[in-house]
Amino acid sequence: MLYIKCPHCGWRSQNEFSYGGDATVKRPELGKEVSDQEWDDFVYNRKSLRGKHWELWQHLSGCRQWIKVERDTATHEIFKTLKANEEIS
Amino acid sequence: MTQSFRLENIGLINRNKKLSFKFNGKAYYGYEGDTLASALIANGVHLVGRSFKYHRPRGFFGAGVDEPYAIVQLYRNGETEPNIKATEQELFEGLEAKSVNCWPSVNFDIGAINNFLKIFLPAGFYYKTFMWPKSFWFKVYEPFIRKAAGLGVASTKHDKERYEHKYEYCDLLITGSGPSGLASAYAAAKNGARVILAEDKSRFGGTLLTSEVNIGNQSGKEWAESIISELKEMPNVTVKNRSQVFGYYDHNMLVMSERISDHLPKTKKFHPKQKLWYIRAKEVLISSGSIERPIVFGNNDTPGVMLSSAAKEYLKVYGVLVGKNPLIFTNNDSGYETAIEFQKNGISPIILDTRKDPKSEIVDEAKNLGINIKFSYVVVAAQGYKKVKSADIAKISEDKEQLGIIENIKCDCICVSGFWTPTIHLASQSGNKTKFREDIDAFVPGTPKQNETTIGAANGTFTLEETLKNSFETGHRLSKEITKNDNKTSFPNVIEKKSTAHDKFWCVPLPKGKNYKRFLDFQNDVAVSDIEIALKEGYRSIEHVKRYTTLGMATDQGKTSNLNGLQLVSKIENKVVPSVGHTTFRPPYTPVSIGAIVGREVGKHSKPTRKSPMHLWHEKNNAVFVDAGVWLRPRYYKQGDENLFEGSKREAKNVRTNVGVCDVTTLGKIDIKGPDAAELLNRVYTNAWLKLPVGKARYGVMLREDGIVMDDGTTTRISENHYHMTTTTAQAANVLSHLEYYLQLVWPELNVNVVSTTEQWAGAAIAGPKSRELLQKLFPKSDVSNEGLPFMGYMEGDLFGVKARIFRISFSGELAYEVNVESDNGNFMWEKIIEVGQEFKIQPYGTEALSTLRIEMGHVAGSELDGRTIPYDNSLEGLLSKKKDFIGKRSLNRKAFIADDRQKVVGVVPLDKKTSIPEGSHLVKDSNAPLPNPKLGYISASCWSVEHDNPFSLAIVKDGKNMIGKKLFVMSPLKNKIIPVEIVSSHYVDPKGERVRS
């Protein structure tokens, strides 16, 4: 079970969180015309990387905040966690 | 009966407490402090089972967790449990155990014929033989294998025992209470660290209980006892015996199984049987010691052949002789320690040492004691079927290839020592890439992957002085990093006998003309010849060899077999062991009961049960409950002996003719506040929300980004910047997360707050033509006329002194209202509604009538909004705003979603107006068409229409808009039904929606 540092609450076990997928996907702006390709990339197409990547988790049974987590998908090592409003660097 | 193998003056058992027990139906006795194994050996019983594949007789090989084959079926307090190691099971009064793997009995086993047919049972036998012919599998092979194999029989009864889970955090988790565990725990504890020390046996101390050493002028055992009693008194230390740390998982989480009651005849009241600990440790100290390695020789699985360390443990801990005429077969000094213990207790052993001329203190001591030692000698084969009777021995050449003349000597046990294998399972599980150490021909942990340190014998350190020194230092160093304290503990003086190098000899060659089975893996019956066949057949990777031969698999996880297997592969392949590599050690290290893993989450306890504030009233009024997610909801209120069908029909009919009341507390409720609340609703719902006036409710549908309907419900504008959203019972949690996602990540500029208020409000739906009259009596001061409170209107009211929210919304298609009060007043509200409603013939109605009412009026719900349908499919396309964008809108113009013959919800009526239509049935054009019959759609929900008094269903059908009026067939192969039906509008009642507005 992973041990995740919620930027709001501190270290908590994985079972307090729910997974939310790739954190780098940006939703196209409302009302903006987007091509089929752009829309499919937003809704469906994911890289499923092996290695370091940024992902979303929600601290569901805690502060209910969505957070960004930099994790290695192969080793499960977590390098960094950010609040929702903090930019991935 | 006397215990002819029990000694008088040695051992740690309590001789004042005799315990009687039964094995295979026969009565014996032992003492408190015995294991089942030690008590059986004390009684001269060595035959405990049959082997897995060849059904050869099996005895005891070890004295603890290392035991590969003394596995029994245990009977305790009316329950039975398989796969119990006799060497780990503590004796209790009335214990009963039976052999496994033997049929009909341990002494006469039909499966043993496999042993004589072993030419047919080589490596991969199951893969090769039982594959063909296919029809033989169920009739012949499977029953045969089921009867002949296995490690016992699982009970089919409900387990009445309780198992608990515990989550714990600590600075240091120390796995094993041998010298390294005790020393490091002591040093760390004295330095202020929070320490958990786990020991899998009942006694603390590990090898200190059996070795002849002196620590600080105390015996090893006394030193261990003093350290443990001091640790137990410290508030920052948790000391646990009977506790096996069996798994090392991510981020330094380890799982430990504590056997709380297994050593007792019966679990104490209010106690669990076992407890599973999830431990998150800042640092882990692996002090799991080492397991003695067997030497491979002919018939080395005969009962009476066992590890020399086990023989010593039986003697020193239990006062039990594993034999009275022992042969010690060793390649190192450890075998001498066992021999010396025998000698001291009046038994004369013979030592066969594979080494030519070893020189050490221990060898000298054995010589001085007059023990018969034969150097450069090996055991070629054990003789005897159910117990060792003699041994064929021979001198071995210096290159260890040639055997001299074979002699036969009498003995009743063969105690084997092939040096020591560090127990690296936990380190390997944590991801540590282990490294091979030539000097001890074994793997030790390499660079740690997580915060783990391996110490003592588990790290390949076999002298006590060095172990203690390292362990004190490591305990201090790691605790200092965490606590920042620097309290050093003094290091005791150690006296131990010096050993000399071991001989790397591990396998005795076969003598000419003999074909003895030489076993590597005793649990899985893997012999040298099996590995040879696997390699001959082209298996190269050690992981493939493992799976093909079953070497190192199952509950044993290669504890005694791993290294000898690798030695063999490397020898045949002409490689060095490290390049062969070892297989992955998988958790659990030892078997863990399913009960412990499940814990308290059994049956009703597997999820929380939520009840509305009116639950007790429902109970008192004969509600029959149904699970709705985690909620318990009344399905119908039983009157007399009516069944579900009759009861729900009565309730639904009463709603259509008079008035009914339904508990709708379970609906999800979300309070939405902030200046941008309307904008948020406008983005998450498909319809327009910016112009909804205060005091009005609106029905809305929300989509996922892929265009699929996520949920529906009404949202009411309570005041300028305050909305009350309702969701379906099932989607309440998801919708809240969904809103939080968009507010926190996508549109953080929106100034809105959302919070769940599901538990804060109790809700009652009042529906039926008389509902307004009832409402007026409930709220005499309010104007609830059609003008005062129009359809989709909202007002606050005073319910006999209780503040209430009144919504004019309808799920049933009738004139209807929903009243909400604070949860604490829920029962008051309910009772008032029932009381005042009497004159209008009010009846409560449950979820079944609720479904009937919504189905016949064509209101889509969970069975249509099932995560596969878009708004059009549910005839909700009228709610899609063309003027604004919303979540999921861009997906709706996907090709399949705008196809001309896109599926749509319709109504279905059986032509005979009698036959009920099973939910989930398929709709087809021609019931006689050849299979697979093309499917046009499926029945999503069925009811008995109370309005029309005939069955009615909703269905999602291809090209639904053009299907109205068509005649089709409903087919249910499951219920074996073919029903001719007509497709009608989904709005079977009041299609113009006049009633809700009346």
Ligand SMILES: [Zn+2]
């Ligand atoms: Zn948090």
